[in-house]
Amino acid sequence: MANIPEDLHYSKDHEWVRVDGNISVVGITDYAQDSLGDVVYVELPKPGEKFAANESFGSVESVKAVSEVFSPVSGEIVEVNDSLTDEPEKVNTDPYGDGWMIRVQMSAPGEVDSLLTAAEYEDFTKGETE
Amino acid sequence: MTAVAEIKRTPLNAVHRSMGGRMVDFGGWDMPVQYPAGTVEEHLRTRRTAGLFDVSHMGEIDVRGNDATSFVNSITSNDVSRLIDGQAQYSALTTPDGTVIDDLLVYRFAADHLLLVVNAGTTDKDWAWIKSHHKNEAIELKNVSADYCQLAIQGPRALEILQPLTNLHLSEMKYYHFAEGTVADVEAIVSRTGYTGEDGFEVYAAADMAERLWQKLLDAGNFGSDDGVLPCGLAARNTLRLEAGMALYGHEIDDTTTLLEANLGWICKLNKGDFIGRDRLAKQKEEGVRRRLVGFEVIERGIARDEQAVLINGERVGRVTSGSPAPYLKKNIGMAYVPTEFANEGQPIQIDVRGKLVGAEIVKTPFYKRQKQ
Numbered sequence: 001m002a003n004i005p006e007d008l009h010y011s012k013d014h015e016w017v018r019v020d021g022n023i024s025v026v027g028i029t030d031y032a033q034d035s036l037g038d039v040v041y042v043e044l045p046k047p048g049e050k051f052a053a054n055e056s057f058g059s060v061e062s063v064k065a066v067s068e069v070f071s072p073v074s075g076e077i078v079e080v081n082d083s084l085t086d087e088p089e090k091v092n093t094d095p096y097g098d099g100w101m102i103r104v105q106m107s108a109p110g111e112v113d114s115l116l117t118a119a120e121y122e123d124f125t126k127g128e129t130e
Numbered sequence: 131m132t133a134v135a136e137i138k139r140t141p142l143n144a145v146h147r148s149m150g151g152r153m154v155d156f157g158g159w160d161m162p163v164q165y166p167a168g169t170v171e172e173h174l175r176t177r178r179t180a181g182l183f184d185v186s187h188m189g190e191i192d193v194r195g196n197d198a199t200s201f202v203n204s205i206t207s208n209d210v211s212r213l214i215d216g217q218a219q220y221s222a223l224t225t226p227d228g229t230v231i232d233d234l235l236v237y238r239f240a241a242d243h244l245l246l247v248v249n250a251g252t253t254d255k256d257w258a259w260i261k262s263h264h265k266n267e268a269i270e271l272k273n274v275s276a277d278y279c280q281l282a283i284q285g286p287r288a289l290e291i292l293q294p295l296t297n298l299h300l301s302e303m304k305y306y307h308f309a310e311g312t313v314a315d316v317e318a319i320v321s322r323t324g325y326t327g328e329d330g331f332e333v334y335a336a337a338d339m340a341e342r343l344w345q346k347l348l349d350a351g352n353f354g355s356d357d358g359v360l361p362c363g364l365a366a367r368n369t370l371r372l373e374a375g376m377a378l379y380g381h382e383i384d385d386t387t388t389l390l391e392a393n394l395g396w397i398c399k400l401n402k403g404d405f406i407g408r409d410r411l412a413k414q415k416e417e418g419v420r421r422r423l424v425g426f427e428v429i430e431r432g433i434a435r436d437e438q439a440v441l442i443n444g445e446r447v448g449r450v451t452s453g454s455p456a457p458y459l460k461k462n463i464g465m466a467y468v469p470t471e472f473a474n475e476g477q478p479i480q481i482d483v484r485g486k487l488v489g490a491e492i493v494k495t496p497f498y499k500r501q502k503q
Contacts, residue, residue: 037365038170040455041433059484061433063169063455064365066484085431 002031002125005096009112010121011072013054016096019112024073027100028060028091031125037062039091042084044101050076053111057102060091071104073111079103140186141279141340149361156364157251157380159187164363172366173457176326177500180285180351181362181370185325185332186340189253190278191246191260195269198242205263205406206236207389209399213238218306218321221397223248223256224407228388228414232256233379235323237308245319247280249379263406279340283347283359284330284370286500291351291359292331296320300331314346325367327374327498372463373456375425375496381436382423382451382465390414391467392423393495421448422473425495428462428481432488439482440466447472450481456497463497464490 004010009017014032018025033039041061051057051071060067080102084090091099106112116124138159146153151162162184164172175181193202203210208221217238223231232252237245248256257273264271283292293300298311298320308321316339324330335343351359362370368378377383383392390398390411400412428434434453439446453464468479477492 037164038168040170041431043431061455063173063369063457064163066433066435 002029002034003096004030004118004122004125006118008096008118009072009115010118010124011054011070011115012124013070013072015069015072017072017112017115018096019109022106022109023078024075024104024106024112025100026071026073026102026104027095028069029121030095032067033092033095033099036060036067037064039088042088042091042101044080044082044084045077047077047079050107051104053108060088069101071102072115073104073106074108075104075106077102078105138187140184141337142184142186142344145341145344146184146361151361151363154364156187157249159250161187162361162363163365165361167360169363169365169369170457172360172362173369175357175360176285176328176362176366176370177458178286179357180283180287180291180330180359181326181366182344182347182351182353182359183282183284183362183367184279184340184344185282185367186279186337187250188280189248189250189256189273189275190334191248191257192272192274193244193246193269194242194272195267196242197267197269198244199238201264201267201269202236202244202246203402203405205260206234207394207399207405207407207411208236208397209402210236210238210244211402212399215240216307216309218308218323219397220306222383222389222394223259224389224405224411225385226407226410228390228407228411229385230379230383230387230389230392231259231385233377233383237319237321252379277337278334279337279343280332280334281340281343281347282324282326282330282332283351284324284326284328285359286329287351287359288328288330291347292320292333295346295350314343316343318343325374325376326370327376327496328370328500368452369454369457372452372454372465373458373496373498375465375498377423378452387423387467388414388419391419391421419470421467422470423451423465424468424473424492425463425465425497426479426481426490427493427497428464428488428490430489432481432483432486433462434464434481434483434488434490438484440468441480441482441487442468442472442477446482453481459497461497465495468492
């Protein structure tokens, strides 16, 4: 059973968002990392780049597949998790912690309200598995 | 339009599911792409100890009769007449253009009894092709694919895992030879063959014996211990064969690529007598191929994937046939067709990885070669 922390917001593309004031931390969910398998490569943007909500900000690759990752919120990248360059497996081992990907200065913090709650995301993933 | 065909299952389908295999549609077959250990661990375990693969989806075509050898020799590129009883050879079914209908193994039980082992997704096509070339030869053809299960035990410990289960003397069996005997008290054909670059064996038996053999091999290989055998899915099968520089039908070879372009000249026995495509292959050999299959290693950050474009001096000159991270070598590697003038070790190339040009270099294949004991 995939781990879905209560205090996060979720997208239908399987990213999570942890809100801290006007900053959002973004990564991919436990369900997503499990579906992908062993992550061997993570491509992330540079600080200063701006993304609209639902825009692709990078990619995650397993041995078998490539998956784009989408920013659930609009804003400017203030920090990226550079350690994933050498240790992409953190996305598998700690998707909600050390496997985080980007920190975004949100330009429209209200967008968070349209994301899924933990309960809604759990229902959503059950629908995908069936 | 293709008709929606019913998905096919091997006799181990329920076992794969119960073991947590992640099932995917592979050429019409419902197969495990990986088990819970994951592709990287399955790959590494096969290189270090042993991996167990369900390859029951492969097709088997039985050829019997006085003309068996001459008939198969006329439709395949390698020389069947060089085989002795109990020997197998890698070969190809060729088109009149010297391109590839399928690659296969030809097993010789006797001069008048051969078994052709073909790819899963091409079995129906191969069967139709082979039957269409049967004219007056004194042979009986049978598609026996559904009768057999096939398990592959591969890796440095494959022999010691399989030996206690069989009455055959495995250490005396040469590479690409086979024998009939028993495995776990089940009648079986055991061949010293595989698709991983490791020593190992492939076991053919009656389809309804698959679960018994699977379980006995897992038990004998201490499945569950840290260095025990691991069941491996199709993803590990693919990365293992890629590291070993082996062609996969539908990727490196198909009906648009000739055997010579694919560096399979060693299975083109042009002097053995006539076979389908022989004249075109002989002509191509004389004139030289315009493009060749090469191996490459990605140097910059990025992973090359199947079908991506290859650029040399800024021009698109070829395509990637297989591209993947290589779990044992810890490199990103691939194979690609490039014009012959560039098909040299050390040649810099670029791969168009979803719009980004990533630097790579042509290298010698196989990428991985096991240490011979």
